[in-house]
Amino acid sequence: MSDGSDANDANDAGERSAATRLAVAERAARAGGALAVERFRRDVDVVANPGSINAVTRTDRDVQRRVVDVVRESFPDDAVVGEEADAGTAVPDEGPVWVVDPIDGTNNFVRGLRTWGTSVAAVVDGAPVAAVNHFPALDDTYAVGPGGVTRNGRAVAVRTEDDPARCTVAPTVWWDADDREAFAAAARAVVERFGDMRRTGSTQATLSRVAAGGLDGAFTDVTPHPWDSVAGAFAVERAGGVVTDLDGEDWRWAPDVHGLVAASEAAHAEVLDAARELLAVR
Numbered sequence: 001m002s003d004g005s006d007a008n009d010a011n012d013a014g015e016r017s018a019a020t021r022l023a024v025a026e027r028a029a030r031a032g033g034a035l036a037v038e039r040f041r042r043d044v045d046v047v048a049n050p051g052s053i054n055a056v057t058r059t060d061r062d063v064q065r066r067v068v069d070v071v072r073e074s075f076p077d078d079a080v081v082g083e084e085a086d087a088g089t090a091v092p093d094e095g096p097v098w099v100v101d102p103i104d105g106t107n108n109f110v111r112g113l114r115t116w117g118t119s120v121a122a123v124v125d126g127a128p129v130a131a132v133n134h135f136p137a138l139d140d141t142y143a144v145g146p147g148g149v150t151r152n153g154r155a156v157a158v159r160t161e162d163d164p165a166r167c168t169v170a171p172t173v174w175w176d177a178d179d180r181e182a183f184a185a186a187a188r189a190v191v192e193r194f195g196d197m198r199r200t201g202s203t204q205a206t207l208s209r210v211a212a213g214g215l216d217g218a219f220t221d222v223t224p225h226p227w228d229s230v231a232g233a234f235a236v237e238r239a240g241g242v243v244t245d246l247d248g249e250d251w252r253w254a255p256d257v258h259g260l261v262a263a264s265e266a267a268h269a270e271v272l273d274a275a276r277e278l279l280a281v282r
C-alpha cells in the first residue's frame with residue numbers, strides 16, 4: 001500500500017519546476033523591461049500602425065527577442081506564444097509554452113505614460129504555473145508562483161470589500177471602432193453599479209492591480225489575446241480572486257472563450273452581473 005510519498009514526490013517536483021519557471025520568467029521579464037525602459041521617453045520608434053491602438057514600436061520587437069533569448073537559455077525547446085513575430089498566437093492544450101507580451105500598454109509607452117510592462121507566463125498543459133508582470137517605469141514587479149503573488153517581493157492579495165459603492169472596477173481589453181455600443185454599455189454598467197471606474201491602457205496592469213487590491217474587478221466581453229491576459233488572470237486567481245468567463249465558468253484562455261471577468265471573491269458576482277449587461281447589446 002502506498003504511503004502517499006509518490007504523490008508527495010510528484011507534488012514537490014511540480015513545485016520545483018514551477019519555481020524554476022518563475023525564476024526564468026522573472027529574469028526574462030526584467031531583461032526585456034530593462035531594454036524598454038532605456039528607450040522610454042527617449043527613443044520611441046513606431047514601426048507599424050502609427051496613431052492606432054495597435055501601434056507597434058521597434059522596441060516591442062526587440063524586447064520580445066530579448067525575452068525569448070533568456071527563456072531559451074533554460075528551456076531551449078519550449079514553444080513561445082507572443083504578440084510580435086516568430087511566435088504562436090494560441091496557447092496549446094498540451095506541453096510547455098511561454099506566453100510573452102514584450103510591452104503591454106504600447107500606447108502608453110508611445111505617449112510617455114508609465115503604465116506599460118513586460119509580461120511572461122509559463123504554461124504547462126494549458127494551465128499557468130508561473131508568471132511575472134514587470135512594469136519598469138512604475139518600479140512594480142508582480143510575481144505569481146507556487147507561493148502566491150508578490151509585488152516587489154511582498155505578498156499581495158485581492159480586496160475584501162463587498163459593498164459595490166466602495167468598489168472600483170475597470171472595463172478592459174478595448175472594443176473596436178464598430179463595437180462602441182458594447183464599450184459604452186460596459187462603462188455604463190460600471191458607473192451605475194460601482195463607486196468608481198478606471199482604465200489603465202494595459203490589461204496586464206489592470207489585472208495585476210486587481211490581484212493586489214488596487215482595483216476590485218475588471219471585465220470584458222471580448223476574447224482577449226493570451227499575452228494580454230494569461231499572466232494577470234493567473235495573478236488574480238492566485239491572489240484569492242475569482243476569474244470566469246461571461247457564463248461564470250472558470251476561465252482558461254481559449255480562442256473562443258467568451259469574455260473575462262476577474263475580481264475579488266467579494267466583488268465577483270456583481271462584476272459578473274455588470275459584464276452580463278453587455279449580452280443585451282450583442
Ligand SMILES: O=P(O)(O)OC[C@H]1O[C@](O)(COP(=O)(O)O)[C@@H](O)[C@@H]1O
Pocket residue numbers: 053054083101103104105106107170171172173174199200201202203204206228
Ligand atoms: O485596460 P485598458 O485600458 O482597456 O487597456 C486595454 C489595452 O491594453 C492592452 O492590453 C494593450 O496591449 P498592447 O499594448 O500589448 O497592444 C490591450 O488589451 C488593450 O488595447
Ligand SMILES: [Mg+2]
Pocket residue numbers: 083101103104105227228
Ligand atoms: Mg498586450
